[in-house]
Amino acid sequence: MKRVSQLTAALMLSGLAHMVFAAELPAQMTLSNLQAQQGVAIDTRPSAFYNGWPQTVHGVGGHEPAALNLSAGWLSVMNDEQLQQWATRHSITPDSLIALYGKNDETKAVKQRLAKLGYSHITLLADALQQPARLQKMAHFEQLVYPQWLHDLIQNKAVAAQPAGEVKIIEAAWGAPKQYLLSHIPGADYIDTNDIESEPLWNKVSDDKLKALLAKHGIRHDTTVIMYGRDVYAAARVAQILLYAGVKDVRLLDGGWQSWSDAGLPVERGLPGEVKPAADFGAPFPGQPQLMLDTEQARGLLGRKDASLVSIRSWPEFIGTTSGYSYIKPKGEIAGARWGHAGSDSTHMEDFHNPDGTMRSADDIAAMWKSWNITPDQQVAFYCGTGWRASETFMYARAMGWQNVGVYDGGWYEWSSNPHNPVVAGERKPL
Structure with a gap:
């Protein structure tokens, strides 16, 4: 395998690697070499295999450590602006070293689209999926x-x-x-x-x-x-x-x-x-009553560092610009709730979806929640207007291995129906 020269390594340390990198870049690179050069691995397979499903019945599934998922199957529904937004969200710049892995047609398609946007330091991950013990997967x-x-x-x-x-x-x-x-x-x-x-x-x-x-x-x-x-x-x-x-x-x-x-x-x-x-x-019925919280139980999660009552509502709903529903008149949010993201309005969940509608990566979702101080060691209850969006995030958190999660069944509809319940509106930052 052709190695990156000492000169290139030195230039990389000085921030000038882009001047010679294209000429020096090998056709393939091992994960250890990629990591040594602070590059990023991208899994171009469908998200199911990235998440952990084996591609054969008795195979081993999962993705390479710290790899991102950019499935070739998404490209047909992503325009250039959306692809650029994906790269920016993951801190990938035109100077980034990128190593792709997946089937040949998948890596070729992703490389072509990224190259079109000016990402030229692209190679293949030589030892991808060859060491099962190091592969990472979603807990469930x-x-x-x-x-x-x-x-x-x-x-x-x-x-x-x-x-x-x-x-x-x-x-x-x-x-x-x-x-x-x-x-x-x-x-x-x-x-x-x-x-x-x-x-x-x-x-x-x-x-x-x-x-x-x-x-x-x-x-x-x-x-x-x-x-x-x-x-x-x-x-x-x-x-x-x-x-x-x-x-x-x-x-x-x-x-x-x-x-x-x-x-x-x-x-x-x-x-x-x-x-x-x-x-x-x-x-016994119900077998897991703790998965469904009532209003008093939801209230008990507020103001705690070891717990989060999490709003799965759009930002306009969260800040009180709209209630989100024709049949829910009050606007605002539960005072003390943390924002767990959702989508553009009460009928969309883009923040949790890949371009093809499948679940966004567990790492992306966890990072999104962590920015609002929502962490897996807490007791977490999700809510929305009437329970649908909250249930979707509950199912994702459960698949991610979060242990103590539930849904506040009444949500904003029930909370806002009682004028004595504390409500807040307006722009705000994480609690």
Whole structure:
């Protein structure tokens, strides 16, 4: 392998490496050499493999230490401005040394797009994915499944992270199953979110009603439930409530229905198939009541360094410019809450998504939360307007391995309905 010369190394230390680097750059570089030169590794594979899913049933998944994920599959939905924003957000400049890894076509596509923006110090990572012991992965990557894995599972093929018991695939959405009837994942059941939430505040239904609903759909505590939705947070809302109930293995299709559609996998039309009701839940109910907080429990997290009540609302909602909802009139935020980010408005979650709608990297999310003093050693409860966005972030935090997380079910809707609850508005900084 061609080595970087001593002259180049000296120039790098003096900040003048860019003058000769292009001529000296080897076609490949080991991770240790890359790290010695303070370069950045970029994983060009789909986020599922970056997160930890093995690419073969008995393989080892994960990414190289400190590697960033820029999937080649995202490039078709990223314009140059968005790609530049991604690079800037990760402190990558045109002078940065970059080593790519992934399939040949993936690294080639990413290199071409970066080069177009003026990033010329690009090589390949020679020893990528060759030392399983050093690979890093999300603590519970298996809780976010990807389309091909789910398709293989449906086809009764051997898969990594094989579910232990009976598997049910369920689509969740608000209202009648209009889109579901036109096309859905083969064998999927359907849950209307109206059946797991109740007016006037859209909190979860009573435990008795929830238990009856799960029995109707044949769900026991030992059933593996894989949720998906046209909106990821609709599926996450149901998933979080299933975990509260005590279902042990609940997973989300990362990126939701769109990821399945983008993969070009088979679909079905029509009504759900007949479901055999479950005779009993088979375990105490609810199994994890600590996952759902009421108002007094949420209030108890305020003003503590060892706890965070986290608003998953857009910045305009957080500072009180808008309530975010036509049916929620009060504007403002819970006094003492920390901002956990969300998206551009109450129906988007861009801050948590890759360009293809899958979950943004765990490191990115953790850094975003840390800037608002939200850390994994705390007791953390997420909330939004009525629970949907909060449930999505709950599912991500759970996949990231955060131990003590829950959802404040009532959220801003319930808190703001009581004029005695403290509220704040206006621009502010992390507490």
